[in-house]
Amino acid sequence: MWAVLILCLASSFACRNLKEKIRPDRGELKKERIILRIEGREYTEQDFDRYVERQVGKKPDTIEAAALSRLLDQFIEEKLRLEAAQQAGIVVSGEDKEAMRRAELAEAEESSSHPEDDAYLTEKLMIEKYLQKLAAEIDVSEDEIKNYYEQNKREFLLPERVKVSQILVDNEAVAVRLQNQLKGSDEALFRRLARENSLGPEADRGGEMGIFKSNELPKEIEKVIFSLKEGEISPVVESPYGFHIFRLDSRLEPKLLSLEEASEKIRTRLWQEKMATVMKNHLKEIKARLSWEFFPQRLSFSYIKENQ
Numbered sequence: 647m648w649a650v651l652i653l654c655l656a657s658s659f660a661c662r663n664l665k666e667k668i669r670p671d672r673g674e675l676k677k678e679r680i681i682l683r684i685e686g687r688e689y690t691e692q693d694f695d696r697y698v699e700r701q702v703g704k705k706p707d708t709i710e711a712a713a714l715s716r717l718l719d720q721f722i723e724e725k726l727r728l729e730a731a732q733q734a735g736i737v738v739s740g741e742d743k744e745a746m747r748r749a750e751l752a753e754a755e756e757s758s759s760h761p762e763d764d765a766y767l768t769e770k771l772m773i774e775k776y777l778q779k780l781a782a783e784i785d786v787s788e789d790e791i792k793n794y795y796e797q798n799k800r801e802f803l804l805p806e807r808v809k810v811s812q813i814l815v816d817n818e819a820v821a822v823r824l825q826n827q828l829k830g831s832d833e834a835l836f837r838r839l840a841r842e843n844s845l846g847p848e849a850d851r852g853g854e855m856g857i858f859k860s861n862e863l864p865k866e867i868e869k870v871i872f873s874l875k876e877g878e879i880s881p882v883v884e885s886p887y888g889f890h891i892f893r894l895d896s897r898l899e900p901k902l903l904s905l906e907e908a909s910e911k912i913r914t915r916l917w918q919e920k921m922a923t924v925m926k927n928h929l930k931e932i933k934a935r936l937s938w939e940f941f942p943q944r945l946s947f948s949y950i951k952e953n954q
Contacts, residue, residue: 675691675946676690676691676692676695676946677690677691677692678690679691679692679944679945679946680941680944681694681940681941681942681944681945682694682721682722682725682938682939682940682941683938683939683941684725684726684729684936684937684938685729685936685937685938686937687725687729689721689725691944691945691946694706694717694718694721697717697721697724698714698717698721700766701717701720702717706947711947711948711949711950712950714947715947715949715950715951715952716952718945718949719952722940723929724773726929726932726933726936726938727773727776727777727929727932728769728772728773729932729936729938730776730928730932730936731772731773731775731776732772734776734779736772736775736776736779738768738771738772738775742771742775743764743767743768743771746767746770746771747767750767777925780921780924780925780928781921781924783924784917784920784921784924786913786916786917786920790916791905791909791912791913791916792905794912794915794916795905795908795909795912799902802902802903802907802908803900803901803902803903804859804898804900804901804902804903805859805860805900806859806860806897806898806899806900807857807858807859807897807898808857808858808859808871808872808894808895808896808897808898809854809856809857809894809895809896809897809898810855810856810857810858810871810892810893810894810895811836811837811840811848811852811853811854811855811892811893811895812840812844812846812848812853812855812890812891812892812893813836813839813840813843813844813846813853813890813891814844814845814846814887814888814889814890815843815844815845815888815889816845816888816889817889818882818884818889820843820889821882821889821890821891822882824839824843824891825879825881825882825891827839828879828891828893829879833877833893833895836852836853836879836893837852837853838852840852840853841853845888853893854895857898858871860872864885866883866885867883867885867890867892870883870892871892871894874892874893874894875894876894876895876896876897877893877894877895878893878894879891879892879893880892880893880894
């Protein structure tokens with residue numbers, strides 16, 4: 647009986663080991679699993695995984711299905727644009743790749759990321775050059791800028807703003823001493839004391855922080871600053887950063903930007919709106935023109951359609 651039992655256990659163990667050996671590696675399955683085909687060019691789930699890691703720096707297995715599905719939509723759109731770029735005869739030169747490689751290396755040094763491989767750089771540049779070609783056809787006329795300005799003047803009405811300087815220290819006693827020194831003094835003394843004592847990043851500029859409107863500063867600090875008169879020095883104000891002494895350098899009254907002052911901002915906005923429309927229409931056109939297939943049922947996660 648014991649011999650039979652041992653034989654059965656041995657047989658079970660052997661079968662389990664055999665199953666482990668013949669079970670396909672998940673990475674190998676993804677490498678072979680075709681999820682997208684465009685004009686005969688095939689893309690596997692492994693290709694998508696690499697795309698995800700480049701885009702968000704995470705393994706796909708750590709991302710929720712909804713977010714992964716939107717990344718897959720972007721992947722498909724990118725590959726469709728790549729095919730359109732190839733059909734349009736877009737060419738990437740060695741100089742283009744070298745310039746991109748230098749930029750990637752500089753970025754890698756700053757962010758600790760890894761420079762991309764040659765094939766990926768080529769595809770990335772092809773798509774960029776193709777989109778630049780589409781963008782070059784977009785124009786914003788002076789009449790369009792003027793019409794937008796006339797119809798949206800409220801957008802260019804600047805509220806009351808204040809120009810502010812500060813001295814920031816980490817010791818209340820020091821702050822009180824400096825505040826006493828500044829009573830009745832002129833701007834020159836404030837600038838000198840700021841350069842000599844302030845721990846703020848603007849110390850080298852004599853404490854000049856810049857121009858602010860309502861709701862751009864912490865409420866406690868804003869309340870103090872907006873209550874000051876031009877040239878007036880505030881009491882010592884404590885915050886999580888330390889102890890502040892503020893000076894209201896000037897108060898700027900509400901102002902409507904002129905057409906000339908608002909022109910560049912309007913041009914940028916209208917161009918961006920036109921570009922978004924061009925991109926949307928172009929994607930719709932190439933989806934209809936190109937021969938392509940998507941196989942969501944082959945994915946290792948449940949693909950969720952947008953707005954589903």
